[in-house]
Amino acid sequence: MPTLSPALLFDSVSLVWDDGTLALDGVSGSFGSGRTGLVGRNGSGKSTLLRIAAGDLAPTSGQVIRSGEVAYLPQRLSLDVDRPVAELLGVAGALSALRAIESGDADPRHFDALGDDWDVEARATAALAEAGLPSGALERTIGSLSGGEAILAAIAGIRLGGAPITLLDEPTNNLDRGARARLADMVRSWRGTLVVVSHDVSLLELMDDTAELYANALSVFGGPYSQWRAWLDAEQDAARQAERAAAQVLRREKRDRVAAERTLASRAHMGHKAQVEKRVPGIVSGNRKRAAEVSAGRLRTEVREKENEARAALDAAERRVRDDQAVRIDLPDPGVAAGRRILSVGDAEHSWIVQGPERVALIGPNGIGKTTLLERLVHSEPGSGEISGTVRAELLVEHVGYLPQRVDGLDEAATVLENVRAAAPALPVVELRNRLARFLLRGDAVQRQVATLSGGERFRVALARILLADPAPQLLVLDEPTNNLDLDTVDRLLEALAAYRGAVLIVSHDDAFLARLGPDLTLELTAEGVVER
Known part of the structure; x- marks a missing residue:
């Protein structure tokens, strides 16, 4: 063909x-x-x-x-x-x-x-x-x-x-x-x-x-x-098993080498002792010594080669095993009490109050105004109602962390470090670097311009700015947070949100993500108003 x-x-x-x-x-x-x-x-x-x-x-x-x-x-x-x-x-x-x-x-x-x-x-x-x-x-x-x-x-x-x-x-x-x-x-x-x-x-x-x-x-x-x-999962399971087996072989070969060295040392000692006690002629003892050295050299070469082969096999096995470092997303503890009123959302007929560390999903078709509602909400003053179409939302707390859909709030020409430091000017640079390392932004990576970052990297920088805020946000507002995120990072984000002790308002069209999040309340925006789902 x-x-x-x-x-x-x-x-x-x-x-x-x-x-x-x-x-x-x-x-x-x-x-x-x-x-x-x-x-x-x-x-x-x-x-x-x-x-x-x-x-x-x-x-x-x-x-x-x-x-x-x-x-x-x-x-x-x-x-x-x-x-x-x-x-x-x-x-x-x-x-x-x-x-x-x-x-x-x-x-x-x-x-x-x-x-x-x-x-x-x-x-x-x-x-x-x-x-x-x-x-x-x-x-x-x-x-x-x-x-x-x-x-x-x-x-x-x-x-x-x-x-x-x-x-x-x-x-x-x-x-x-x-x-x-x-x-x-x-x-x-x-x-x-x-x-x-x-x-x-x-x-x-x-x-x-x-x-x-x-x-x-x-x-x-x-x-x-x-x-x-x-x-891939099966291949990695096999690779890890091969790595364990190769490590076991290397340990055995190391033990054999050590045992061989002890045996050779014992033989040399016994040979020397016998030569002294029996007063063996010099020419004979010399021949025996040279023969013993040749034999010892062959044994040392043999055990060393086996150990080197075992080490090379382990190196090859280790290269097959992926060393995928995961993002560590540690959300701050804002200390929100269970009865603390965070947010109200509703229309002319109904209203819902978000209290304490509740997770609220906001859904609806494209173009219905979800992002517009979030924008108006997070930029409003606490206690002032904001209206988007037939929907009214009122912010009841002061400290809000907002991750917009397009992550447009970053300075494209500035570096990662400069962007995050602008949100945490009092934090020492060394500590700032340590915290950025949790987001896999290490070493020279923090000196890169934001304009050169991938979508997922930009998300991590934007999220780091939120997490370093002082005081910690009582409400996290996330607009399509899974956009551009690899699946492992989505897992870490879900784990962090599950442990977060503040309130979360999230817009997402990712049904699988919302199902895993398990929101306490799901509200749908429609042309007529708000409906609980």
Whole structure:
């Protein structure tokens, strides 16, 4: 059978940021045709690798070989809110030309701009419908769409463009349940090569292959995420077992070497004693001594070689076992009493009071105003009600920690250390570094500019700013906190929230995360008001 050429081939790709930070180091590997889910720990370089594959970044060394044109959806979609949706779909020029021709303008420029694309409006409308957007959306501005709707429209535009290779970086961020279902339908019917960076397990289950970027090595497994995860867990179990067995062999070989040295020492002592007692002639004793030394040398070489082989086997076994360091999220104790009133949320007919260390989930479709409500709430004065549409929320405490959806409050040009120190100016730098190390921000990493960080790393910096606040927040307000987080960090966040003694108000479209969180109260925002679920 002929060998199929890869859609994307990475040949010793390295990237060094302007500040000298090494982002990728000699990454080699390839993506084939079909659908591939790219996974890896936060900061492993997944988004950077996609940007290089898309041509958005030039590697410092190495090369990328592409089998065709590449379309790319970045993790952070920067949009001009005044642009028409038709531009997001890439059909604004053709659609404008069609409109001019239909109005009777026979300027040849319009025919050149339109080409053979006479059905552009029908195709664009169909693409929007597939993404769950109404036909009238083609005439709207991007600013009139919710964040989730804009992402779906951008993906619809990529499909409409028909590039043979598509790269999507965290496409489910900010998508509600319905939007995720529509995206899943689009992925199932995707034509051409599709590479998706995601921490959404349900989306990763739709992939043909699972690729992992780990320690600058790109490996590809034939199967969806669950099969890859099961294989990795089994492989790591086997690796740890092999490590234990190799360590046991090394201990045994060390004992054998020590025993051999004792035996040789005993033999030498006995030989010397016999020579003195029996007064063996010098020439004879010399020959015996040389023979004993040769024998001892062979034995020493044999046991040393066995020990070295055992040590090499242990080194090889240890390299198979991953040393994945986990983030340690230690939330402060704000000392909130069980009866302490924290927050009220309601509408014209109903109201709910959040008291003590309760966990409240706020859900609702994209565009209903959840983020707007949070923004108005956290920036209000305690005791003043804030209204978003038909919903009224009132903050009843003073100390609030807010993690926005896009983590936009960081100084992009400043370093990690400078950003966090701005929130804790009285904390000594040494102690600040120690605390940042718990978030896997160590050594030179704290001197990196925030602009060079991955989404997960930015989240950790933003969370560190909240946790270092003095006094500790009585209420944590988290807007889509699982966006861009690897699955291990999500586990650590859930553990921290379970132990937190303050109140939590959280907006999330991640059903699996909310199920594990187990909120005390779930409120849904609707066009009519607030409903308890």
